Amino acid sequence: MKSRLNAILDALLPLFATLAALLVGAIMLIILDVNPLVAYGALLNGAFGSSNALAETLVKATPLLLVGLGICIAYRGNVINIGGEGQMIVGAIVATWFGLRYTNMPGWLMITLAMMLGALAGAVWGGIPGVLKAYFNVNEILSTVMMNAIAVQLLNFVLTGPMIDPIQSEKASQIPQTARLEEAYRLPRLVPTRLHLGALIAVGLAILVYFLLWRTTLGYRIRSVGQNKFASRYAGIKVERYIIIALMLSGALAGLAGVTQVYGVNFRMITDGSTSGFTGRAGYNGIVAALFGSLHPIITIPASILFGALLVGANTMQRVTQVPSALITALNGLVVVFVVSSEIWRKKRQQKRLTIAIEDQEFDEFSNEIPGHSVEEAS
Amino acid sequence: MTDLELNSGKKVRIESVTMQGITKRFPGVLANDRVDFDVKASEVHALLGENGAGKSTLMKILYGLYHQDSGEIYINDELVKINSPTDAINLGIGMIHQHFMLVPTLTVTENVALGLPSSRGPLTDLDRVSKRILELADLYGLRIDPNAYIWQLSVGQQQRVEIIKALYRGADLLILDEPTAVLTPQEVDELFGIMRQMVNDGFGLIFISHKLHEVIEISHRVTVLRNGKKVGTRPTSEVDKSELAKWMVGHAIDFITTTDQIQCGEVRLKLENVSCESDRGAKGLKDINLELCSGEILGLAGVSGNGQRDLAEVIVGLRKVSSGKIFLEDEDITGADVDVLIKKMLSYIPEERMRDGMIKDFTVAENLILREHDQPKYSDNGFLKLKSIENHAKELIKLFQIKTPSHKTMAKSLSGGNIQKIVLARELSRKPRTIIAAQPTRGLDIGAAEYVREQLIIQRNNGTAVLLISEDLDEIFALSDRIAVIYEGKIMGILSREDATKEKIGLLMAGVLPAEQA
Numbered sequence: 001m002k003s004r005l006n007a008i009l010d011a012l013l014p015l016f017a018t019l020a021a022l023l024v025g026a027i028m029l030i031i032l033d034v035n036p037l038v039a040y041g042a043l044l045n046g047a048f049g050s051s052n053a054l055a056e057t058l059v060k061a062t063p064l065l066l067v068g069l070g071i072c073i074a075y076r077g078n079v080i081n082i083g084g085e086g087q088m089i090v091g092a093i094v095a096t097w098f099g100l101r102y103t104n105m106p107g108w109l110m111i112t113l114a115m116m117l118g119a120l121a122g123a124v125w126g127g128i129p130g131v132l133k134a135y136f137n138v139n140e141i142l143s144t145v146m147m148n149a150i151a152v153q154l155l156n157f158v159l160t161g162p163m164i165d166p167i168q169s170e171k172a173s174q175i176p177q178t179a180r181l182e183e184a185y186r187l188p189r190l191v192p193t194r195l196h197l198g199a200l201i202a203v204g205l206a207i208l209v210y211f212l213l214w215r216t217t218l219g220y221r222i223r224s225v226g227q228n229k230f231a232s233r234y235a236g237i238k239v240e241r242y243i244i245i246a247l248m249l250s251g252a253l254a255g256l257a258g259v260t261q262v263y264g265v266n267f268r269m270i271t272d273g274s275t276s277g278f279t280g281r282a283g284y285n286g287i288v289a290a291l292f293g294s295l296h297p298i299i300t301i302p303a304s305i306l307f308g309a310l311l312v313g314a315n316t317m318q319r320v321t322q323v324p325s326a327l328i329t330a331l332n333g334l335v336v337v338f339v340v341s342s343e344i345w346r347k348k349r350q351q352k353r354l355t356i357a358i359e360d361q362e363f364d365e366f367s368n369e370i371p372g373h374s375v376e377e378a379s
Numbered sequence: 380m381t382d383l384e385l386n387s388g389k390k391v392r393i394e395s396v397t398m399q400g401i402t403k404r405f406p407g408v409l410a411n412d413r414v415d416f417d418v419k420a421s422e423v424h425a426l427l428g429e430n431g432a433g434k435s436t437l438m439k440i441l442y443g444l445y446h447q448d449s450g451e452i453y454i455n456d457e458l459v460k461i462n463s464p465t466d467a468i469n470l471g472i473g474m475i476h477q478h479f480m481l482v483p484t485l486t487v488t489e490n491v492a493l494g495l496p497s498s499r500g501p502l503t504d505l506d507r508v509s510k511r512i513l514e515l516a517d518l519y520g521l522r523i524d525p526n527a528y529i530w531q532l533s534v535g536q537q538q539r540v541e542i543i544k545a546l547y548r549g550a551d552l553l554i555l556d557e558p559t560a561v562l563t564p565q566e567v568d569e570l571f572g573i574m575r576q577m578v579n580d581g582f583g584l585i586f587i588s589h590k591l592h593e594v595i596e597i598s599h600r601v602t603v604l605r606n607g608k609k610v611g612t613r614p615t616s617e618v619d620k621s622e623l624a625k626w627m628v629g630h631a632i633d634f635i636t637t638t639d640q641i642q643c644g645e646v647r648l649k650l651e652n653v654s655c656e657s658d659r660g661a662k663g664l665k666d667i668n669l670e671l672c673s674g675e676i677l678g679l680a681g682v683s684g685n686g687q688r689d690l691a692e693v694i695v696g697l698r699k700v701s702s703g704k705i706f707l708e709d710e711d712i713t714g715a716d717v718d719v720l721i722k723k724m725l726s727y728i729p730e731e732r733m734r735d736g737m738i739k740d741f742t743v744a745e746n747l748i749l750r751e752h753d754q755p756k757y758s759d760n761g762f763l764k765l766k767s768i769e770n771h772a773k774e775l776i777k778l779f780q781i782k783t784p785s786h787k788t789m790a791k792s793l794s795g796g797n798i799q800k801i802v803l804a805r806e807l808s809r810k811p812r813t814i815i816a817a818q819p820t821r822g823l824d825i826g827a828a829e830y831v832r833e834q835l836i837i838q839r840n841n842g843t844a845v846l847l848i849s850e851d852l853d854e855i856f857a858l859s860d861r862i863a864v865i866y867e868g869k870i871m872g873i874l875s876r877e878d879a880t881k882e883k884i885g886l887l888m889a890g891v892l893p894a895e896q897a
């Protein structure tokens with residue numbers, strides 16, 4: 001009974017964390033002399049108040065879900081992919097280049113090819129840290145973050161140079177953006193709003209990822225490697241290979257997120273020159289969405305929508321209440337901090353329950369702690 | 380709050396601990412069903428029962444790791460509430476887990492002091508701790524160097540550190556959950572010496588073991604649990620081994636002792652001058668030559684840590700040889716991958732099953748296909764065949780009597796012995812042609828252990844080649860057709876069972892060659 005209660009509590013934890021963050025936000029609003037009820041009313045209205053608002057929320061949620069799904073896979077393989085931003089960028093660059101380079105193709109063909117290429121580019125961008133981790137024991141958190149930095153430089157370079165919109169390059173403004181894709185190449189709209197097919201694809205992929213993880217030998221191996229490297233080797237699984245695969249799949253999904261931003265939302269690649277100018281931080285927010293969704297692909301669907309709503313609604317709130325935009329950033333940050341720390345807390349609690357549950361059974365387990373073994377374990 | 384809890388600073392000495400009507404339910408299992416249990420100062424009370432009978436659960440309740448659904452605990456006839464191990468420690472209860480909780484990179488002294496306030500406030504008092512450790516060690520014959528690092532210590536020594544840790548924290552009731560499972564026979568003797576000394580000094584000890592002779596040797600009273608219920612408590616002097624066995628299982632058990640001689644078949648596994656490096660702490664292998672025939676059980680005796688693990692890992696493809704060659708069924712398999720060898724029907728029961736042989740957060744069913752998850756039987760073009768995986772699990776659960784609420788239960792929530800059974804069931808049931816079995820009956824209750832031994836003999840009679848790695852000489856003598864002895868990574872000699880005596884084997888295990896023996 002107690003354990004069921006614990007499970008329910010665990011599942012609802014991100015929600016509580018969000019509420020707690022909003023509560024702290026309310027205090028900040030009061031200090032700024034804004035009625036928090038009005039502000040949060042605007043937030044709700046902005047996120048769900050009209051069909052357009054709802055569509056915006058879902059548009060925002062789509063890349064979060066795609067990146068988040070990749071995080072779910074990586075997590076099961078016990079790797080942490082902070083590289084969503086970079087993987088989105090390279091995925092988008094490759095797909096955009098392809099769409100601009102080859103004209104007059106049937107739309108469905110171009111969209112399919114662009115998505116495949118973008119996913120492939122993301123997979124490569126994620127696979128590099130994967131190889132570094134598997135064979136050279138380089139911490140993937142560091143390497144994926146560095147890959148992000150490289151991707152941003154690459155982005156700024158191609159959007160101001162080789163791939164810049166010819167119109168812009170003639171003008172003095174020189175906005176860093178590419179030319180527009182042909183109209184035929186755009187992802188179809190689902191309803192007469194900005195909501196595009198990418199959202200449906202993402203939901204379909206969530207189900208696919210669930211299937212992959214729990215119904216295929218590939219998923220079995222990824223989870224096995226994530227849980228216990230020793231037992232995986234014993235099972236004849238090539239541990240290094242599956243570490244790389246987990247990161248590649250993760251990167252592929254983020255790459256796809258980048259493609260949907262170009263083919264579904266902006267129809268061109270555009271940045272403001274800042275590090276998240278193209279991604280809008282979706283590569284990071286997707287991690288939060290996945291944590292929000294208990295790192296389960298299906299639960300990550302509503303979690304992404306909720307987080308997307310928060311992002312869209314906060315913008316409306318700012319417009320209505322005229323609070324400084326820094327407050328919106330702070331509010332988002334608060335949610336992230338609260339959700340992430342609640343997740344860490346949940347894990348610790350689980351760990352505790354787990355150790356209690358198996359303490360004396362593991363008479364062999366202590367050898368885990370013999371140096372030499374532990375080095376491997378820690379990697 | 381009771382008086383006992385309040386004056387935890389100056390606690391009273393434990394004269395008796397009484398658990399009354401303890402009930403504990405897990406999802407799908409009644410682990411303890413109105414169990415009464417008591418232990419007094421100056422006695423060893425043994426707790427016996429089959430795998431999954433509820434022994435560990437009862438002890439974890441006493442140590443505050445689990446909370447009972449109903450029932451009371453009294454210390455010196457006073458009701459106490461034990462909500463956490465801290466409560467238990469403050470009350471004078473200590474528990475030696477089989478999973479030692481020591482920090483390998485710290486010294487013995489640092490480990491003992493860990494988590495305790497220093498007697499010098501912000502300054503460390505490690506010198507005082509170290510002095511006290513030596514005092515305690517002296518008192519109970521716990522030979523230990525306070526300045527040694529944990530990673531340098533053997534399993535038996537680490538266990539001593541755990542005992543010292545409990546003593547240092549003022550325990551006068553000690554729970555020992557299967558402390559002998561990982562010890563060499565010599566270490567068991569030493570542990571028993573320590574336990575006797577503690578009993579003389581008024582300690583109360585609770586001792587869990589599946590080895591009946593140990594229970595008879597060391598305990599004063601014995602309580603048997605079966606399916607979560609208490610069967611009874613009796614003075615140990617009134618029972619003998621076979622009676623205990625019957626009492627525990629509910630029916631008589633035949634101990635397998637002899638095997639009929641069988642003609643050795645063709646050579647199935649052959650090692651030629653095999654050497655390998657080892658991890659720090661173990662010995663590696665030096666120039667091993669060994670032949671294993673079909674239809675025989677070759678017992679490998681030796682004190683643990685003399686290269687047994689390396690030998691097994693070299694054969695199954697988990698460790699690289701530095702020189703030499705290995706042949707399986709006349710094929711050179713030196714350096715072959717694990718998955719290739721699995722397909723050659725080579726089964727491996729690793730000694731450290733919790734770490735190397737199963738995945739705690741996988742279900743029982745998932746664990747039961749660990750080494751065959753990509754075989755056509757369980758997967759079809761990369762998709763898992765859930766139905767046949769489930770059927771396979773149900774079959775093995777029944778065959779090996781794995782006690783679990785269902786095949787979907789996470790392996791980690793099974794009892795210690797039942798986790799072992801998952802590995803054994805998987806490796807023995809796949810019709811192997813060659814079996815490498817390291818300590819196959821460790822942690823199993825007597826019924827399950829006999830079943831596994833029987834299985835090994837049946838396999839051998841059907842022509843399977845079995846390499847049985849064991850520290851238990853009784854087991855080796857009961858099952859083996861030939862006995863090899865390993866010492867410091869070298870094979871000291873191979874004897875047929877007729878020629879072998881415990882004395883001869885014992886000397887070889889100590890590294891004394893026959894020539895020197897004369």
Ligand SMILES: Nc1ncnc2c1ncn2[C@@H]1O[C@H](COP(=O)(O)OP(=O)(O)OP(=O)(O)O)[C@@H](O)[C@H]1O
Nearest residue numbers: 357405410430431432433434435436792794795796
């Ligand atoms: N944390 C847990 N969650 C769910 N079930 C559990 C948990 N711990 C124990 N059980 C169940 O309770 C029963 C008793 O387990 P316990 O560990 O007490 O057995 P045991 O007598 O120590 O057996 P063994 O000799 O195998 O160590 C088992 O059926 C086990 O599956």
Ligand SMILES: [Mg+2]
Nearest residue numbers: 434435794795
């Ligand atoms: Mg137990």
